[in-house]
Amino acid sequence: MVVLQRSLDRSVQRTLQGLLWWLGALLLLAVASGLLASQLLTRQLATVYADRVVPLRDLQRISQLLNVDVPVTLGGGADGALQQQLLNELVREQNALWRKYLATYLTAEESALAETAGQQLGALQTLLEAERPLDAASRYMLQLRPLNTTLSALLDLQVRVADSELNSGRAWGRWASAWGLLLALLGLALMLLAIRLVLTRVLRPLAVVADGIARLSEGELALGPEAHQLSGDYAEVGDQLRRLRNSVAERQQLLAHEQALGAQLREAQAELVEAEKLASLGALVAGVAHELNTPIGVAVTVSSGLADKVRRFQQDLALGPLKRSMLDGLLASITEADQLLARNLARAAELIRSFKQVAVDRSSAQRRLFDLRETVDELLASLRPAYGRHGTELINELPPGLRMDSYPGALGQVLTNLVVNAVLHGFDGHGGAVRIALADRSEGTLDLMVEDQGRGMSAEVQARAFEPFFTTRLGQGGSGLGLAIVRNLVVGLLGGRIVLHSSEGQGCRFLLHLPLSAPAGAAPEHHASITA
Numbered sequence: 001m002v003v004l005q006r007s008l009d010r011s012v013q014r015t016l017q018g019l020l021w022w023l024g025a026l027l028l029l030a031v032a033s034g035l036l037a038s039q040l041l042t043r044q045l046a047t048v049y050a051d052r053v054v055p056l057r058d059l060q061r062i063s064q065l066l067n068v069d070v071p072v073t074l075g076g077g078a079d080g081a082l083q084q085q086l087l088n089e090l091v092r093e094q095n096a097l098w099r100k101y102l103a104t105y106l107t108a109e110e111s112a113l114a115e116t117a118g119q120q121l122g123a124l125q126t127l128l129e130a131e132r133p134l135d136a137a138s139r140y141m142l143q144l145r146p147l148n149t150t151l152s153a154l155l156d157l158q159v160r161v162a163d164s165e166l167n168s169g170r171a172w173g174r175w176a177s178a179w180g181l182l183l184a185l186l187g188l189a190l191m192l193l194a195i196r197l198v199l200t201r202v203l204r205p206l207a208v209v210a211d212g213i214a215r216l217s218e219g220e221l222a223l224g225p226e227a228h229q230l231s232g233d234y235a236e237v238g239d240q241l242r243r244l245r246n247s248v249a250e251r252q253q254l255l256a257h258e259q260a261l262g263a264q265l266r267e268a269q270a271e272l273v274e275a276e277k278l279a280s281l282g283a284l285v286a287g288v289a290h291e292l293n294t295p296i297g298v299a300v301t302v303s304s305g306l307a308d309k310v311r312r313f314q315q316d317l318a319l320g321p322l323k324r325s326m327l328d329g330l331l332a333s334i335t336e337a338d339q340l341l342a343r344n345l346a347r348a349a350e351l352i353r354s355f356k357q358v359a360v361d362r363s364s365a366q367r368r369l370f371d372l373r374e375t376v377d378e379l380l381a382s383l384r385p386a387y388g389r390h391g392t393e394l395i396n397e398l399p400p401g402l403r404m405d406s407y408p409g410a411l412g413q414v415l416t417n418l419v420v421n422a423v424l425h426g427f428d429g430h431g432g433a434v435r436i437a438l439a440d441r442s443e444g445t446l447d448l449m450v451e452d453q454g455r456g457m458s459a460e461v462q463a464r465a466f467e468p469f470f471t472t473r474l475g476q477g478g479s480g481l482g483l484a485i486v487r488n489l490v491v492g493l494l495g496g497r498i499v500l501h502s503s504e505g506q507g508c509r510f511l512l513h514l515p516l517s518a519p520a521g522a523a524p525e526h527h528a529s530i531t532a
Contacts, residue, residue, distance in 0.1 A: 027190065070087065073086045393431075406518040411489075419434050434451070457504065457508060
């Protein structure tokens with residue numbers, strides 16, 4: 001999946017880089033074209049202003065000087081020297097404007113008219129310099145008329161040329177507007193093209209890859225047809241997606257194989273658990289049978305002896321009259337036999353009752369109300385015949401009156417396995433004491449302690465004590481399921497938890513933290529299951 005993600009990142013990066021490069025190049029071209037058009041339009045307008053608008057103003061000012069300012073000065077009441085000074089200033093201003101006008105761009109027709117106007121201006125200046133102002137006024141107005149005609153024609157021509165160039169500028173403006181609109185449309189088209197390219201080159205392949213990953217995550221190995229058509233920058237992504245599909249297929253096969261093996265293992269575990277239960281019951285049966293031999297043997301012996309005495313009494317009765325001593329002896333024998341039979345048969349009945357209750361609880365795994373001390377007494381009574389012979393002392397220190405609503409069969413299996421674990425692993429068959437006591441009690445819970453004085457466990461053994469099939473007696477008859485069954489029953493069916501405290505040479509202490517009422521969701525089938 002990481003390789004697929006990296007390939008996808010590289011493909012998306014290459015695609016986006018290509019799109020951004022082309023989009024940037026086109027936008028740069030559009031902006032450069034727009035700037036060029038704007039610069040050309042600005043230059044055209046500046047040319048029109050410099051070559052037509054400014055010269056037109058100069059001609060208008062020259063006309064104003066010739067037709068207004070000079071006549072006013074000639075007809076004014078100033079003395080001769082002042083009047084001449086004013087005329088000289090007006091002539092200098094007029095000459096400066098005329099030279100400025102001649103320095104601008106003129107067409108051939110404008111140049112011809114400007115040459116005529118220049119000659120006429122020269123004649124007027126000669127007139128003003130040759131005569132006195134008062135004498136030159138009438139002649140000035142006569143010579144001004146043809147100049148006005150020439151200047152008027154020049155102004156008209158200047159206006160026409162300016163209007164023509166302005167029309168050309170307007171055409172440039174319209175062209176620039178059209179070019180701007182074209183650039184805007186081009187930008188919009190580029191945006192639409194970029195969106196389409198992103199959809200087709202980025203988002204659509206991403207959707208195909210996402211669909212393929214979703215199919216694989218749901219366990220569907222058949223990829224869509226589009227996943228097989230990924231090409232270009234996404235060819236590597238398509239290859240990685242197909243490799244991922246093959247990897248998922250292999251893992252599904254491995255998972256199916258592991259599930260089959262797991263089912264076989266669970267079946268084998270269930271069989272081993274049942275075998276462990278039957279072995280435990282078998283040990284109980286053997287112990288109880290051995291324990292029953294004594295009271296039943298005594299009863300048989302007493303019964304045989306009593307039968308012999310009755311036969312002898314019958315023989316004595318047939319031979320002659322009975323003595324009182326003979327009758328008293330028979331009655332004493334019968335009384336003694338009755339007492340012996342009653343005691344031993346009661347002992348046998350007690351053993352059978354304890355075994356029956358334990359066997360029923362083990363086989364049925366039914367939930368019921370029970371007294372904890374009485375249940376443990378019955379359990380230990382059924383275990384003593386099997387394990388008491390090895391010198392093992394089973395001690396019940398539980399107080400009376402502890403009522404539980406739980407599974408006595410499961411609890412009995414737990415305690416039996418802990419006792420067997422102490423006898424086999426803690427005492428090594430040499431005997432010792434196993435004590436069952438109440439460690440603590442709170443509202444709704446109790447801590448049940450099972451403690452032995454055996455050899456204890458190392459830290460390594462404690463770490464694996466509850467693992468299924470872990471045993472320190474490998475090859476010596478140990479199945480490795482005893483404590484695994486204990487943990488599973490305590491945590492599952494009984495709804496509690498178990499803690500192991502031990503150190504080498506100091507024995508083992510198991511603390512069972514149990515609720516007085518088992519969880520409502522607990523099911524009896526947990527009794528035969530093992531969890532690692």
